[in-house]
Amino acid sequence: MNVLTFFDTAPDEVDAPSVDDVQALAEDVWMALVGEDEVLVPRMVPPRTPFDATGVWSSSVTVSGGWAGVVTVELDEGVAQQLSARMLALPDDEPVTDGDIADAVGELVNMVGGNVKSLMPGPSVLSLPAVAAGRAAFASDVTEVCRLDLAWRGGPVRICIHVPS
């Protein structure tokens, strides 16, 4: 499990990117990684619903400075495997290792997080990605300010952004 707590101080006011902005940048990232043939599809998921995949890979980056937040991507295990194979252009019969998935999922959140950082006030610093096999869990000192539930090849994908409470 990826347990996330990041912040020393709380900002004066909550500032967060819009769901529309995050969806647009997620679609751009996905298209660049897998091509234009298979798009991310929005999913209607009630608020506060835990990520509903059975096997999960999660990854996160933090932004600190002019804006503070943590960007997290959770992927269904099958999505993570297929995405990694696609990013590495592996033949169908070549297995994807956990190391491949960790690398690919880390790069995915790096791209999403870097673009979120660019939307927000700076200057700020983007962390290296943290990747784990398992759902992300969030500490009580952060508040979810943006959540995007998507699907690719029928498997769930979630992008969420938390800021200091």
Add this chain to the structure above:
Amino acid sequence: MKILIADDSRVMRQIVIRTLRQAGHGGHDIVEAENGREALEMVRSEAPDLVLSDWNMPEMNGIDCLAALRASGSDVAFGFVTSEGSEEMRQRAASAGAAFLIAKPFTPEAFDDALRSVL
């Protein structure tokens, strides 16, 4: 032409190599580094014509690598390939002596435009 690709992600190094090929720049010699410190050493040992570097890497990040190269007298062409494409980052990159910054996600056209500026 020899190109040094510096990125801590093997996946991203492969994507950069693939994108170079798609952009019509597949005929170059490619060498790879996993972080800025390794890139710094490989600029000396491999004498590349161009460095394509991630910004955010362990050991030594890309901007510190570029600063170390310029401080050592190297004028190797250097471009960033990074997820951080804000104007602030572009200004920092240019001030440090980078020829360009390609923001992720990128297209083969972005690579072609950038490489033409240094070829």
